[in-house]
Amino acid sequence: MKRAILPAFLPLATASAVVGLTAPAEANERDKKFFQQVEGEWVGPGEIVAGKYKGTKFTCSFTGSTPEASVGMTLDGSCRVGVFTQKMSATVERKGSGYRGTFMDGAAGKGLDVVSGNVDGRRVVLGLNRAALKGAMIARLSDDDAMTVTVSVRVEKQMVPVIGMNLKRVDGAAVGSVAQK
Structure with a gap:
C-alpha cells in the first residue's frame, strides 16, 4: 500500500488549500492571493526521503490555475522517475469555512483527499x-x-517527512534553452 500512496502525494506539492481566518471576506481575499501566487508553470526535482523508497529521485512539471467563480486551484501535470511518467491532477476548492479537494480520483479510488488547510503568509x-x-x-x-x-x-504520534521538492517557476520560458546575446 505504501507504494501506491507515496507517489500520490507528489502533485499536492502545488495544490494549496486554506481555512481559519477570522473574517470570511478577508480570508477569501488572502486565500485568493495565495492561490494566484502559485498559478502558472512549475518544474523541479524531488526525492523520497523516508520509507521503502528512500533515495528515489523524481522530477515534476505542473500547471496551476484558479477558478473565476470560487476560491481554489486546479493543478495538472506529471511526475517522472527515470523513463516512467505518471499523470498527476488535483483540485482544491473552498467549501463553507474550509477547503476540500481530491488528488486524482480521491481516497475512494487510488488517490487522496485534501481534508483541511491553512495559509499563513507565503506558506x-x-x-x-x-x-x-x-x-x-x-x-x-x-x-x-x-x-x-x-x-x-x-507514524504513531509523530509526523515523519517522506517527500521533499524544490520547484521553480518557468512561465513562458523554455526549460533548458540557451540565452541569446
Missing part, C-alpha cells in the same frame, strides 16, 4: 487522508519563483 499547510493514512503537505514560497514542498505522514 500553506494541507491535511491529507487516505483510509488509515493521515498526512500533511507544507508548501512555502521562498520568493515569487521558488517553492519548497514537504510531505509528511503520521
